[in-house]
Amino acid sequence: MTDNVVSGNNFLRTIVTEDIASGRLSGELVTRFPPEPNGFLHIGHAKSICLNFGLAEQFGGRCHLRFDDTNPAKEEQAYIDAIQEDIRWLGFEWSGPIRYASDYFDTLFEYAVHLIRNGNAYVCDLSADEAREYRGTLTEPGKNSPYRERSVEENLALFSDMKEGVFDEGHCVLRAKIDMAAPNINLRDPIIYRIRKVSHHQTADKWCIYPTYDFTHGQSDALEGITHSICTLEFEDHRPLYEWFIANLPVPAQPKQYEFARLNVNYTVTSKRKLKMLVDEKVVDGWDDPRMPTIAGMRRRGFTPASLKRFCEMVGVARSEGVVDVAMLEHAIRDDLDKNAPRAMCVMEPLKIVITNYPSEKVEWLTAPGHPNRDDLAERSLPFSREVFIERDDFREEANKKFKRLVLGKKVRLRNAYVLLAESVVKDADGNVVEVHCTYDDASHGADPADGVKPKGVIHWVSASHGKRATVRLYDRLFSHESPDRGGEEFLDHVNPDSLRVLEGCWIEPSLADALPEASFQFERTGYFVADRVEHRSDAPVFNRSIALRDTWNGGQ
Known part of the structure; x- marks a missing residue:
């Protein structure tokens, strides 16, 4: 039942x-x-x-x-x-x-x-x-x-x-x-x-x-x-x-x-004729494009049967017409994945960190929980090495006190790993930072640093020597207008130009390359992602964003 x-x-x-x-x-x-x-x-x-x-x-x-x-x-x-x-x-x-x-x-x-x-x-x-x-x-x-x-x-x-x-x-x-x-x-x-x-x-x-x-x-x-x-x-x-x-x-x-x-869901078109038009005019890449409101598209995006059933329960069955806020669907997806998706790390806009006091040949395997609230999801092993990648946005040469990430002269903790102190940068000919040189506190894994100075924040990372390259597709709502279906054929005018962003050269934990198609994960600090059911392979991993950690939609403004 x-x-x-x-x-x-x-x-x-x-x-x-x-x-x-x-x-x-x-x-x-x-x-x-x-x-x-x-x-x-x-x-x-x-x-x-x-x-x-x-x-x-x-x-x-x-x-x-x-x-x-x-x-x-x-x-x-x-x-x-x-x-x-x-x-x-x-x-x-x-x-x-x-x-x-x-x-x-x-x-x-x-x-x-x-x-x-x-x-x-x-x-x-x-x-x-x-x-x-x-x-x-x-x-x-x-x-x-x-x-x-x-x-x-x-x-x-x-x-x-x-x-x-x-x-x-x-x-x-x-x-x-x-x-x-x-x-x-x-x-x-x-x-x-x-x-x-x-x-x-x-x-x-x-x-x-x-x-x-x-x-x-x-x-x-x-x-x-x-x-x-x-x-x-x-x-x-x-x-x-x-x-x-x-x-x-x-x-x-x-x-x-x-x-x-x-x-009826806002920001969505459900007319079969119009959906077919999106496919035929190559606005999307087929009926199962993860931006499509088709069941096949939602499945490929990483929505789950349980979350769709939960959404239908939340909507209820009534006699009067109305429009459901798509945020209700997104909440159902996010809630299900939060409870069930294992955690992992992925760096999408990589910046290299060189830990100058870490031995160049050393590799140690650290452990991290599979899920903060699920003992049945096994711990995972994370290779740690002299060079790691962090998100480019997680570093600044100078920053105010509100910036809780890595800053020159300041400390930050790598999630499930050590505390780093940023000491210098390497720049290219155009003045862009291409490397950050840091030192680490070898007594800080699982504890506060030895000098008692607490880091300002915690950021995610991936080993440069053991991580795997991956393609990540960032999907957002297909339409930027709340009621795209009301304007006849003009609904195509409301297609969100930023509904898909493809990032090549992302870095993922090595075990993610072997994830089964349709396996879902929370990429820590980033969102919920799924191994693409059609294109994901161990030698060419592809992950689709299912939903952000929280609602970041700005209506296309």
Whole structure:
């Protein structure tokens, strides 16, 4: 049971509880997650996954994975594979085999014939522009199509011709005959079949007509015995149509649709079309780019399943739309990694330190805790040598009292090592410091220096002789505007130019080179990083920043 997923505010859990108590739900709860295989899943889908699978687990029911594959022109097997991987990575497993809407194409065709025979569907030859004109507006009723009163026999013949490929794409469609004056525009004779002469990834060239989503998903739910069909609020106005089809077809079950507020996060775009645009226009490096709000992207950035589930719990499940602050997601990630990520050291902007009184050939192995609060994470060994690297920003020739790092004539402690005293510098022809010469107190490891003068601060370091070179990618938010999605295609104007900074020639503890892909660490004093799941190798380590130690975002200012 995933208690951490379903323990927060969740009105749907209350509905299920009441349905069980009233006897409306007498058997097991059956939910479904029905993604379209036309892109990668994003953070909003993560909420839906946690909701549908979480409810099924809590109430001892089942959750089906069903691909809504009714538009083969935009669908790919690669998306199907990625979606399965995302669900399993989040820690869920669907009940039974993978299902496809295309599994029911034969039955759906017969259902369409059933509607025609009962006078509830007709073949319409209106062009797309004409159909829009006849449909009416939100304030004006539509007009009946001139083809609406075709006989049952004529409609059956025309629909058969559609199926046999007699007509070109766009020549005609099959529409449900409901009410062109209905206040709900979705009931104004909606299209239920259209001609698409495209090969399908599951059914190949068997069909040249495909059912619409509105016609497909309710009947698929009924055929699978779904008890609670859960979708986002934009489908609320489609529910009367969902129920009309269920009422007018010989379906084996009576599922009920419930809507919840989709997950909207600021500084984020979740439109699949816009995400695909980011990929196609190479604004990002693919669907799994760590800046993308896709599950694959977040995984590659080092976000964890536990942190995403925790975030979904914090957000809750409500009926009203709202926007969640991305800082809530970042807090969930940071909190999980703080508790679980082993500690390590990485120097990103290296400055060489030469310890002049340390023997040139000597190397000693110091120990450091794997985690300050986790005894189960083993200590790590740190090689210490005459030359080490520190961060360039951790040294100044002169500084005020607020600077708690290395200053000429002052002392600082190397974390888990010795106290240094900075004595002189070496500069290049341009006057830049390239080396700092220091002395160390050999009695200061694990204690105050022998002279009793305490160092001003503690800084991290890596041995110059034993450390490993690495590439570090510093990721930040992809968009600099709080609401990038509101400006149509102009959302690209809000791409943060500093969303990725690549640092070559960083120095890491030697053991980090052998880290497994997707292993996370806190680089001390810097942030949380993950070994890239695609490119990290022991001979060419690559680490991605997951999140800073604290919120350093300045809104792009």
